[in-house]
Amino acid sequence: xxxRQRIKAxxxxxxxxxxxxSVANRQFVVYTYANPQLKEFRIGLSVGKRVGNAVTxxxxxxxxxxxxxxxxxxxxxxxxxxxxxxxxAQLTYDETRSSLQHVLRIARSLPKAPSNQKKTS
Numbered sequence: 001x002x003x004r005q006r007i008k009a010x011x012x013x014x015x016x017x018x019x020x021x022s023v024a025n026r027q028f029v030v031y032t033y034a035n036p037q038l039k040e041f042r043i044g045l046s047v048g049k050r051v052g053n054a055v056t057x058x059x060x061x062x063x064x065x066x067x068x069x070x071x072x073x074x075x076x077x078x079x080x081x082x083x084x085x086x087x088x089a090q091l092t093y094d095e096t097r098s099s100l101q102h103v104l105r106i107a108r109s110l111p112k113a114p115s116n117q118k119k120t121s
Contacts, residue, residue: 007044007079016044016081023107027088027099031081032107043068044081052089060088060096067097076109 020033047057104110
């Protein structure tokens with residue numbers, strides 16, 4: 001994840017919280033804000049001490065960054081603030097990616113999964 005794709009400043013976080021909209025599942029809360037000045041998506045992460053010790057929190061953040069990078073071509077150009085809830089401490093990378101994919105689809109930032117059902121006529 002490149003530096004220009006990260007939200008670091010407190011005022012940028014506050015802008016997303018104040019003007020954006022939020023969606024959640026059991027593992028994540030995702031705030032989205034359509035910033036018209038952006039050329040690529042940016043993410044800000046919040047992983048509190050309730051998630052675990054420093055090693056666990058850093059692993060969770062690494063998994064989130066890696067999962068967001070894997071969505072790069074499909075993800076809408078917006079600001080995203082992702083808040084990890086305590087259950088994320090037990091997730092593997094694949095589970096983290098799947099959960100983030102779920103919550104981003106709810107937020108309409110990722111396209112819907114293609115249906116594999118065949119039509120019979």
